[in-house]
Amino acid sequence: MHHTDELDDTERTTDELFEAMASGNVIQVIFGDAFAFHISLSGVALFTRHDLAPEEITELVAGTARGVLDVDPTPSCDSPIAVDPGEAALLDRALAARRALVGA
Structure with a gap:
């Protein structure tokens, strides 16, 4: 089981994320x-933090296969999902670090 490196620091560079992942850590972006x-060497897992209907899961999987995170707000959400720009940039850098590690 990999150690989880919970990152509050959205300023970590791609190189720092590369080193963390190469050491067997899991990068978590919320x-x-x-x-x-x-995100780890073994793969990228996406966990929902609220319940999704089966059709929403199907749409989400189809979108991520195209490289798109395409989710309509669920009944429990009153507005579109807000994403912090720092977290989005951290996700981008973590995925770039993983691609460099696995040679994709």
Whole structure:
């Protein structure tokens, strides 16, 4: 089981994330109350932090296969999901670090 490096510091560079992942750590990036991404050498896992209907899950999987995080607000949300720009940039850098590590 990998150690989880919970990052509050959205300023970590791609190189720092590369080193953390190469050491076997899991990079966790949280998008508000909606999603948590766990990025490691073994894969990228997306966890929902609220219940999704089966059709919403199907749409989410289809979108991520195209490289798009396409989710309509669920009944429990009154507005579109807010994503912190720092967290979005951190996710971008973590995914770039993983691509560099796995050679994709």
